[in-house]
Amino acid sequence: MIATLATLLGLLALGAAPARAAEPAQAEAAAPAGLRVTDGRVVESNGNAFVMRGVNHAHTWYQSQTQSFADIKALGANTVRVVLADGHRWTANSASDVAAVVDRCKANKLICVLEVHDTTGYGEESAAGTLDQAANYWIGLKGVLAGQEDYVVINIGNEPWGNNNHAGWTDATKNAITKLRGAGLRHALMVDAPNWGQDWSNTMRDNAASVFAADPDRNTIFSVHMYGVYDTAAEVQSYLNTFVTNKLPIVVGEFGHDHSDGNPDEDAVMATAQSFGIGYIGWSWSGNGGGVEYLDMVTNFDAASLTSWGTRFFKGANGIAQTSREATIYSGGTGGDTQAPTAPGTPKASTVSASSVALTWSASSDNVGVTGYEVLRVDGSSRTVVATSTTTSATVTGLSAGTAYTFAVRARDAAGNRSADSAGLQVTTQPGGDTPSGSCAVGYKITNQWSGGFQGEIVVRNTTGAAVSNWKLAFSFADGQKISNMWGGTVAQSGAAVTVTPASYTTTIAAGGSVTLGFLASKGSANTAPATFTLNGAACSAL
Incomplete structure (x- = not known):
């Protein structure tokens, strides 16, 4: 959890420092077993892809809540990220306690991501410990963790480095990885981003390749925490896309539906993770305090009392119930699928506008079955995923008018294998705007008003035979009205001029379809409706 976790959980007594391990031995020669990274994705020892769908659980402060593991599993999760302490800031979890945690994970058929929380905000939070200290803690647990490589991921330290001197993250992370490998720990490692996990500086993003290369086992997974920095779908997609495109393993190790530092786009986090086939772990099961109790998924650790956030996370679109699959180490799966699909056919452009291209291609084949396609924008040796689809067509949006682009397509199967x-x-x-005059209609009405303010509704209809994506609606108020809040879209207002761009769930207006925007605004004595509306610069008729 980010920034002010020390005020959030209420059970934060300082503990004694753990014993330090002896100098690490030389790394073992055997190849890593268990969970591992292959071609930018996490796979099990049998080669089957494993996509984390899990929950964070604050075990170190709530050690009596052992039923939580079974309850998290019962709601469909395949992973639990367990908060531990190394003794620098909070009382260290003993070897016997960690062994019991691993046993509970295994008994409930959960993959166990173990993390040290004492590193949270190092460099900005004066009480925080270092990654080196966290590495010593893990080395001291080698007797407990050895042999658990199929079931355990070691998340070296939670949110190491705050917003100060975050450039130190790269070397500190490399050194911790090297130290663990030198001590003979062969588990998949997970490393959190700096900037309280959010990597707004892109320090982890820009140095991920060198950090991955510093691991002699090439078995390190990157974790970003998505809170207020990631309040738009574009920011979520852009960040995760960089890792996927460069075949670097990434998970969203924490995220929520709201936060004091901004309102993260949880719908985009879950949808993007699902479309890219990458993991996510939501914060958190229960026990939050200090003003962020709304991040509890259940009330008072009661699995029968889901909060609105818990209901969204477990039962909503792209949530746990829809997308989680149990690790095959528990379900008995063997002989992972290692055969990649055949390459798709060369894409063809069915529709080209000023800002989008609709593409189709011939299907790939696979020994098990193709589950999806990724559309790539090709720029020299650089390839960026710009769209995903479960069919043989997709529309790429957000393009510049009158610009040449090159697109290619690749297929993905259920095991995560990607084609050439x-x-x-x-x-x-095409040059110019892509919404011709007469192709839209807008209805505007005041649904309620009072002294000094009112509530309004705008219906935007696409009257053409083709979908309109990434639209921009523009209009002006005549009487000094000022919009304070909007749902269905994102508003920007400068004086009388208002522009509205889509929310994550209204990005596309289907052919003949419409979207509805609601808003609250201030007003004076007069409240005249806007005289004209334009969509992507073209005038709309009245609805």
């Missing part, structure tokens, strides 16, 4: 890229297609977008 298709041949590329070069497309030049």
Whole structure:
């Protein structure tokens, strides 16, 4: 959890420092067993892809809540990220306690991500410990952890480095990885981003390749925590896309539906993780305090009392119930699928506008079955995933008018194997706007008003035969009205001029379809409706 966790959980007594391990021995020669990274994805020892769908549980402060493991599993999670302490800031979890945690994970068929929380905000939080100290703690647990490589991921330290001197994260992380490997720990490692886990400085993103290369086992997973920094779908997609494109393993190790530092786009986090086939672990099961109790998924550790956040996380779109799959180490799966799909056919452009391209391609084949496709924008040797699809068509949006682009496609199967890229297609977008005059209609009405304010509704209809994506609605108020809050879209207002861009769930207006925007605004004595509306610069008729 980010920034002010010391005020959030209420059970934060300082503990004695743990004993320090002896100098690490030389790394073992055997290849890593158990969970491991292959071609940028997490796989099990049998080669089957494993996509984390889990929950954070604050075990170190709530050690009596042992039923939580079974309850988390019962709601469908396949992973639990367990908060531990190394003794620098909070009382260290003993070897026997950690062994019991691992046993509970295994008994409930959960993959166990173990993390040291004392490192939270190092460099900004004066009480925080270092990654080196956390590494010593893990080395001291080698007797407990050895042989658990199929079931345990070692998350070296939670949110190491705050917002100060975060450039030190890279070397500190490399050194901790090297130290653990030198001591003979062969588990998959997980490393959290700096900036309280949010990596707004892109320190982890820009140095991930060198950190991954510093692991002699090449078995390190990167974890970003998505709170207020990630309040738009574009920010979520852009950050995760960089890792996926460069075949670097990434999970969203924490995220919530709201936070004191901003309102994260949890829908985009879950949808993007699902489309990219990467893991996510929500914060948190129960026990939050200090003003962020709304991040509890259940009330008072009662699995029968889901909060609104818990209901969304477990039962909503792209949530645990829909997307979680148990690790095959528990379900008896053997002989992982290692055969990649065939390459798709060269894409063809069915529709080209000023800001989007609709593509189709011939299907790939696979020994088990193709589960999805990724559309790549090709720029020299650089390839960026710009769209995903479960069918043989997709629309790429957000393009610049009159610009040449090259697109290719690759397929993905259920085990996470990716095909070779298709041949590329070069497309030049149309010049000018892509919404012709007369192609939209807008209805505006005041649904309620009072002295000094009112509530309004705007219906935007696409009257064409083709979908409109990433739209922009513009209009002006005549009487000094000022919008304070909007749902269904994101508003920007400068004086009388208002522009609205889509929310994550209204990005596309289907052919003949419409979206509805609601808003609250201030007003004076007069409240005249806007005279005209434009969609992507083209005038709309009245609805």
